[in-house]
Amino acid sequence: MGMDRREFIRIAGLSTLLGLGGKGAFELLRPGQVEAAMAAKPEAQGVVRWAMVVNMQKLDEATAKKCIEACHRVHNVPDFKKPKDAKDTLPPEVLNRYEVKWLWTEHFHNAFPGEDHPNMLEKVAHLPFLLLCNHCDNPPCVRVCPTKATFRREDGIVNMDMHRCIGCRFCMAGCPFGARSFNWRDPRPYVADTFPGYPTREIGVVEKCTFCAERLAQNMLPACVEASGGALVFGDLNDEKSRVRDTLKRYFTIRRKVHLGTNPQVYYIV
Amino acid sequence: MLEKALIGTKRYYLLLAVLGGIFALGFLFYLQQLKVGLGITGMGRDVSWGFYIAQFTYLVGVAASAVMVVLPYYLHNYKAFGRVTILGEFLAVAAVTMCVTFVLVDMGRPDRVFNVFKYPTPNSVMFWDIIVLNGYLLLNILIGWNVLECERHSVAPPKWIKFLSYVSIPWAVSIHTVTAFLYAGLPGRGYWLTAIMAPRFLSSAFAAGPSLLVLLCLLVRKYTKFDPGREQIQSLAKVVTYATLINVFFFFCEVFTVFYSQIPDHMLHFQYLFAGLQGKARLVPFMWFSIVGMTITAILLTNPKLRQNENTLAALCGMVIITTWIDKGLGLMTGGFVPNPMEKVTEYAPTVPEAFITLGVWALGFLVLTLLYKVAVSIKEEIRS
Incomplete structure (x- = not known):
């Protein structure tokens, strides 16, 4: 023809x-x-569901700081207060706006707004509640992402492809936990020692905690858990014998904003 | 027909030059934003959408409002609007052009914009918004251009154009509904989590869009030989009146539910906007001006004498444009993000580069509008003579 x-x-x-x-x-x-x-096809194995318990009875200010430092170091999270070169010093008013945080602390009334009351245990009111991405079972950030740059893995980890992200920041509006950060400017001049095990980021993409997916792949615990001296418990929720299941059985735990139906997978022992 | 846009009076060229100049200035600032990042704006981790997305939202409304001249003409055979449908459609084209540009300038990685088509994601409202907005742009270009061409040659428009005109009516409603759904389905943002978001968007759109159209009609009449018509302007004024009244009514519906239920997640945002929260109250005067101004304007518009006097009508339309812009631009965006999910207050204000980029996009829109209106008006003048 x-x-x-x-x-x-x-x-x-x-x-x-x-x-x-x-x-x-x-x-x-x-x-x-x-x-x-x-x-x-996923490998043939039992379905894993990763989850974390934060034991506030064991977590003090110093431990929380150690966890944050461990996390931010191995993920090359920038610290805009500390430029490598003095010429990159930023005006103080933008520091809060630009801040990138995967793991951070808040007081009870900020971590659990509406749950506090004036007569509550004073010690609890001032504890440094460690906050991170909740790796929700029903994550709004995944629902709203227009490119599937944020996606939920089989094992429950809500992960991100920072090479696909278009920087629309719909996920930041969607997340009810403030767990997402955007690269408002080039982060690299503010990463003190670049850690070779994880990529640094470019301007214009969103990032957040990944439950250390890259470490789990090498059979290592998340960096924060490792640094927590037992205050953070991590494991497979579907494994009855896991530490995380055992902890949940023995302690009463709360989660952030459960009424929103996202089903967060970070539990808190108060 | 495009040649009509190339020849004009000195004043026409001057207007193009001024708009082109503002656009170029905005573009220079945009180059800086591309290089440094969105950090040159006033946005941040707490208020992560600002001026750009606010303008986008407002202008989707302006675009949708073209339906207010198309619908009476095509569905109710209201002949008078035949003379102004082209102005409505071309206004929609300019408005959607601005919308698309605002989304583009707001993107952290505009170089990856085609990922949206490469990885189509129907569960994201943004996916649908891109489809309906681009579809609406195409519809209005096709319809406007063809109808005008047919009018020029004194022939009836082809059947498929009439079909597309009918399609454009629900499509106009869809663009603003889908845009409202961007916000109204997010679980943690009490200010936006309301079923009346889409209706409110539509009512403010049908107030602001026709208001702008009234002003544009008055300008066209003043500076060209084409008169859009007194009856047409008066009919648009009635649309503005009803839509503004409904918009004020919807606002108070919202206020009732939020404050009678006393649910803090929803109240805090209103408290920030209208009274200030944790000692921060940057938007309070704007918000009060907006809602009080809008209410008074709505009441004044019901007075036929004030509507029939084109000077007072123009002033009232101007008020509708400003007050709805504050409500749906400034207030909607910042109000949704303040307080943040940890109930902390971070205030937002656009920076100078951000303001110039915004101005640049508006200039681009008005450049498109001027060119299209020039074509339309020249053809109308040609037919008359």
């Missing part, structure tokens, strides 16, 4: 259009199925 150039271009153009529309249509009818079919 003969085909002139005009005809060829017409068919090629049409099939390109259909190709694009075709994938979109699939995504509409069976969301995620196309990607899933293209990705490798």
Whole structure:
């Protein structure tokens, strides 16, 4: 069959259009199925569900600080207060706005707004509650992301592809826990010692705690857990014999903003 | 028809030059933003959307309001609006152009914008917003341009154009509904978590958009030989009146639910906006001006004498534009983010570069508007003579 150039271009153009529309249509009818079919099958193993318990009875100011430092060091989280070069010193009014934090502390009434009352145990009111991404079972950040740059893994970790993120910051509006940070400027001049085990970031992308997915892959505990001296417990919620399950069985725990239905997987012993 | 945009009076060229100049200035600041990052704006980790997304939201409303001239003309055969539909449609084109540009300037990684199409994600409202906005842009260009061309050659528009005109009516409603859904479905933002968000968006859109159209009609009449018509302007004024009244009503519905229920997650945002929170009250005078001004304007608009006098009408339309802009731009964005999820207050104010980039995008929009209106008005003048 003969085909002139005009005809060829017409068919090629049409099939390109259909190709694009075709994938979109699939995504509409069976969301995620196309990607899933293209990705490798998960390894045959018991389903893991990672979770963390923060034991506030064991966590003091110094330990919390150690956890944060450990986390921020191995993830190259910038400290805008400490530029490597004095010429990059930032005016004080932007420090709070630019701040990138994966792990940080808040007082009870900020960590659990509305749950405090004037006569509560004073000690608890002043504890440094360690906050991080809750790796929700039903994460709004994943729901709103227009490119699946934020996604939920089989093991419950809400992770990010910082190479796909377009920087629209819809996830920051969606997260009810303030767990997401945006790179408002180049973070690299503010990373004291670049840790080779994790990429540094460019301007314009969102980031957050990953439950140390890169360390879990090497059978290591999350950096904060390792530095916590037992105040943080981490493990597989689906494994009855795991430390995390055992801790949840023995202590009463609370979680942040459960009424919003995101089902956070960071538990607090007060 | 495009040639009509190329020849004009000295004043026309001057206007283009001024708008082009402002756009260029904004573009220079945008280059700085590309290099340094969005940190040159006043946004931050707590108020992570600011001026850009506020303008975007407001302008989606302006774009949607074209339906207020298209609907009576096509569905109710209200012939008088035949003369101004083109102005409404071209205003929509300019407004959507600004919307798309504002989203683009707000992106941290505009170089990756095509990821949205490469990885289509229907569970994200933003995916739908991009579809409906671009679709609406295309619809209005197609309809406006073809109808104008047919008018020029004194032939009836083809059937498919009429079909598209009908499609554009629900489509206009959809763009603002979907835009409201960007906000109204987020679990942790009490100020936005309200089912009346989309209706409020539509009412303020149908107040602000036709107000702008009234002002544009008056300008067109003053500076060209084409008269959009007194009856047309008066009909638009009635649309503005009802929409502003409904918008004020919706606001008080919101206030009732929030304050009678006494749920703190919802009240705190209103308290920040109208009384200040934790000693911070930057927006309080703006918000009071907005709601008091809007209410008084709505009441004044019900007086036919004030509407019929085109000077007072213009002033009232100006008030509607300003007060709804404060409510839906400034207040909606900052109010949603303050206090933050830890109930802390970080205030927001745009920076100088941010303001210039914003101004630049507006200039781009008005440049598109001027060019399109020039074409439309020239054709209308040509037909008349």
